[in-house]
Amino acid sequence: MIENAERDDIVWLAGLLEGEGAFDLHRDRYPRVRVAMTDRDVVGRAATLFGVSVRLKLNPPPNQATWHAEASGPKAEAVMRAILPHMGARRSQRIASILGHAPKTAKVTVSIYRPPGLPLGRS
Secondary structure: OHHHOOHHHHHHHHHHHHHHEEEEEEOOOEEEEEEEEOOHHHHHHHHHHHOOOOEEEOOOOOOOOEEEEEEEOHHHHHHHHHHHHHOOHHHHHHHHHHHHHOOOOOOOOOOOOOOOOOOOOOO
């Protein structure tokens, strides 16, 4: 899980989610992070860091099957907090917004870190 991950794994996950991830509030309440790809090994590594299992979605031919990993609630919140310092401006803003609107699910209050280079005001 992300709490026990090494820095290299967190940076790798941030890079993956910067390009392939989706961040939202599930049911307008619970933080959620998702990734879906045709590469089972890549989604499997992300799922391990999320602390979840991998799901397979079979698509009609000629499309390939896609592998999915999704975390919500406290697991998603932990992932978002871990990767936030490594994300670009647009994704950082989205994650901060989600963490700001979600109910506090973490047992320990953690401040949201603003990565360098982000504007102080809203765009």
